Structures are given as C-alpha cells and as structure tokens.
Amino acid sequence: MTPFCIPLVPGAPNALGATLGQDCMEKVLPSLEAATDDDHTLILDLTGIQAVNASFLKATVFWLFQCGQAYVKQQPRTSDEHWAVRPLRVFPAVTGCSGEVMSDVDDFFSGRQVPILHMDEGTADRIIKGHLLGRLDPVLEKTLAGLVAAGEATAAELAATSDDAITLNGWNNRLADLHLLRLARRRRRGKFWVYTPTTQHISIWG
C-alpha cells in the first residue's frame, strides 16, 4: 500500500463559493474514483490564497472528509446527485495557508467539531510534518501523539507504552476514531489493525 498525494489547487486568489470548489475537485475526481485499492491523500493547496469561505471548504476538503468517513462506515453513495457523498479511500489535508486563511479553515472545522491536517512539510508521496486545525478531543490528541511517536502501532502496542488505565478495547476505539477522523491509516496484520499516522510529525495549531 503506497499512499499518494494529489494536490488540489484552486487557481484563483479568492477561494470563494461551492462552484469554484467543485471545479477544483472535478479535476481529481475521476482518478480518485477509479483507484479503489489504495489510500489517497488529497491536499488542498491554498498557497497564495487571500480569502477562503465555508462554501468552498465544504465543497472540497470537507466533502472529501465526508467521503472518507463514508468509506470507513461502509456507507453507500447517498444519491444520484453529482456531488453526493460516496465512499472514497481518501485522507484530506490542506497546505499553504496564510494567517487569515488559516484562521478561517480552523474556524470552519472547529465549528464542525472535527480536525483537519495542515501539511507543513511533505514529499510527493507523504506528509512529513503537519499541524492540526479544527478540533480534536484531548484524549484523541494524546493518542495521536503516542501513535506519531511510535510510527505505527496496534492497540495492544500503544497500550503497552501508556500509563492510561483503559482497556484494550478502549485503545481500539481511540485508534478507530483517529482513522474515522482521517488522521490515521490502518491495515490488517493477522487479526489486528495496524495504525499509521497520516503525518510523521504533528503539532496542534494555536
């Protein structure tokens, strides 16, 4: 499994409105829908963007976030609408946000009580360093920090490195939540899930 990144670039200084967002997504959607055997990281590149709004984010990274969650939950495509949420093996992220745009992205995801990864450093096929915008439960934040420190881990391996008095099932749930929130990938190893953070180094913004 080789995760790969597809950059999304708005192509306009003001990333406003769902229409622009959909046009941006249209360019990558065919390859995204065709590749069903692998995870994708889609990074919305907001470098040079002066303004972004909720409609644009909802049509791009948040739509991808919902599609990624639909894949995890094994939910079918919701309707025949062109932009209906459908299951996709996708891990969305943003990059290149300036101060005000960073605040706007943070506000958007905080308002929905979910996190989004901002890539600070990366290569063509992976995110090396990032920070979180939006909101992540403190317990999951701590779990993610443990996973990042471990590089990859099963629930049992993570439990062995922690003093937290929770059951193995609890660790499994936390890691599954990180996967649902698109912050950790997972693959099968025997009867266990092995989790890998979507970035090798992570911090919390603000």
Next chain:
Amino acid sequence: MILNSRNADAIRRLVQSKSELNAALKSVAGFSLAGMLELFATAVGTADYQTQLQQIEEFAATRNGHVREAWLHWKGPAAAGGEVDCHASPTVEFFRLRTREDQTGLPYQLYQERLVRSLKEAEFQRKFAEALAGAMADMTDNVIQHSLALPGEFSGFVGFHILPGYMAFAVIDVGRGVLASLSRSPTWAHLHTASDALQAAVFQHASSRPDQPEGEGFRTLFKSLADRNCRLRFRSDNAVLNIEDAGMHREAAIASSPPLCGLQLSVCCTLKGRPEEKAIDGT
C-alpha cells in the same frame, strides 16, 4: 419618485394587472440599485405581459447612465467586463452570470477586488470590505448552485453601489426560486409556501443539497454583516423578507410580494445613520 425595491414591487403589481406603465415610469426620477435590478428581473422573468414589459425594456434602453449600462449588460450578447478598467475603484459596476466560468473566472475575481478597493476608498475597513465581497461572491455562487439554468445558461446579475460610508449590492436571478429549489431536499420537502421557504433558507440555512441540508451562503452573509448597520432584502416567488439591524437586535418582517420567479436579494449598509437604499442615477 426614486425607484427602490419597494416601488419595484408596485411596478410589478401594475404589470400583473396589465395597467398602463408609462405614467408610473415617467415619474421615476432615480433608481436604487435594488429597485433597478428588481425592475430588470420583472422585465425578464414575467414573460406573459408583453406590452407592459416592452414598456419597461424601452424605458431602460433609452435611459441614460447606469440604467442603460446595466440593461445592456443584462440583455447584451457579451459578458460584462470587456471595457472595464481592471484596476479602477468604481462606485457602480455590474456583472452578469450566464455560465459557471462567469462565477469562477478571473473577470469575476477582479470584479470582487474592485469592490474591495472601492469600499476601502469609501471608508470601509479592509476586513469588512473583504467580508462584504466574500458575502457577495457567496450569493452569486448560489445562482449557479441553486437557481437552475434557463435552457443553456444561468440568469444571474449582480451590481454594487458605493458612496462614502455607504454600500449596496444586489444579486438577482429569474431561475426556479427558493421554494422549488428546496423541494428537492427530503429535509425541506415539507415546505409548501414561498414565505416558509425563504425563512428556512435565511434563518435555518436550508439548502437543496440532499447530503447537506444546511448551506453556508446565508450563514456567511449574516456572519459578515452581523451588527454592521445593514438592511437585507430577500425576494422569491410571492414572498419578501426584510431584515434590518435595530441596534441590540435584528428586526425581520416577512410579507407578500407580487409574484416573480427566481431570487432577488439586496444588501445596503451605512457606517452612520439608518441604512436606506440610495439612488444610483438621478436624472
């Protein structure tokens, strides 16, 4: 008489009663942006009253100044922007939306930038100016997302009017309107009147997307204009919703309006005093 949005309602009532319009139109001494654009929407969107509509068309086409300019933009074959000085800071400017590219392309991006520049010259703070331009862009985005194209093209038109300490923008279309749009969504299919649909869209952020029952456009509009001494008007089918900043709270009034398809909305805002529509042309 200044033809503001309220008087545009009265003109449309005359159209629909098949009354003679010339006398009323002759009494028009000036136009507010919202009134003018609603008059245009009346001329384009109510096709059953040919004589009356022809009177409006002739009136608009022969009028000098911004009315004629706007009418030619609205009806002409080419998109707006061809003769525009990209780096100017105009006090009045129009843009029409017929295709998705009109919403996403560089000409409209530059139009938004000119609005921000004009607002800053009119004493508006940069952040507020950018928020207003963003709100306007979200409203025109709704035309593309929700109004449904007439055969082959959309029917959107937007304009702004800036004076020192004052701004107005208006976005109109003659598409399917809010009620028909929301009826596509299972979440909002229970709405049966234009009045209920308009209130759901504005206050509950109702959206026609089945996956996303709440939209962002009106939420952004209110966030941008909150406590900013603004007046908003939303008109669709046979309902009109007026919202005004009243100091510590907002006052909203829903009323009936002579029927017209599509959605016509306008915003006016003053840095001082009560927000009232001001004339863009007085002749």
